[in-house]
Amino acid sequence: MNIIETHAHLYSEQFKPDHSEALHRAAAAGVGTILMPNIDHGTIDAMLELEAQFPETCHAMMGLHPCSVGPEFEKELYLLEDWLSKRPFVAVGECGIDLYWDKTCLPQQQEALRAQLRLAKQYDLPIVLHTRSAFEEAYELVAEAQDGTLRGVFHCFSDGLAEAERIIGLGFKMGIGGVATFKNGGLDKVLPHIALEHLVLETDCPYLAPVPYRGKRNEPAYLPLVLHRVAALLGLAPEAVAEATTRTAQELFRLA
Incomplete structure (x- = not known):
């Protein structure tokens, strides 16, 4: 099976000792394309170096993670805009709103998300959204910006059926990952009611390693575990879900 991994921080320090081995394991598992979301200025070099080393497999996004939105976030936005003007990326992301750890930066996170929504439209790129403990806040801004040209993914989807239907109504996809395999993840009550065309895998x-690796380091080679869980919940063959x-x-x- 050919599976596309749509969200992997493969450039992170945790993979520094075994980037190549992780990619070999992914290829052996049928994962031949890996999309990498950026976090902030501190991750760009490592991400682009990995892409340059494995250009057939690894593809970079450019964005500012909401947890990296601080007092000088405007400088981060200028930097990512400069990068977007210089070379192609597969998406703007990851970006969004995160209120799990800290609610005090909400106005700055909202401003940063609005800016990245504008950039996604300007460069005709999908946007990859992080919405931890902030679905309503993020959804509101995306809906406000949607003029029929925006497209993208609500990454790490773990909300309910009502939220899923609102995402679909926006013309967006849902990124399904390891949470689908968790006993109390809740997606067993949602995915059976969602058409497969609205989903991508990550x-x-x-x-967020899937069961049976929960609590350990996750890696792209584990993506088939997510695929098989989605197939079981939808009552479909794994090959159909992969395709x-x-x-x-x-x-x-817009991958070749």
Whole structure:
């Protein structure tokens, strides 16, 4: 099976000792394309170096993570805008709103997200959204910006059916990862009611490893575990899920 990994922090320090081995394991598992979201200025070099080393497999996004939105976030935005003007990326991201750890920076996170929504439209790129403990706040800004040209993914989707239907109504996709395999993850009550065409697959590695690796370092080679869980919940063959999610990711991110 050919599976596209739509969200992997493969450039992170946790993979520094074994980038190549992780990529070999991914290829052996049928994961031949890996999309890498940026975090902030501190991750750009490592991400682009990995892309340059493995250009057939690794593809970079450019964005500012909401947890990196601080007092000088405007400088971060200028930097990412400069990068977007210099070379191609597969998406703007990851960006969004995160109120899990800290609610005091909400106005700055909102401003940063609005700016990145504008950049996604300006460069005709999909946007990859992080919405931890902040679905309503992020959804509101995306809906406000949606003029029929925006497209993208609500990454690490773990909300309910009502939220899923609102995402679909915006014309966006949902990124499904390891949470789908968790006993109390809640997606067993949502995914059976969602058409496969609205889903893409991701690991969000090194975070959120699927069962039976929960609590350990996640990696792209574990993506088939997510695929098989999605297939079981939808009552479909794994091959059908692989084919459909690959096609959706290729169209959304305009991959060759």
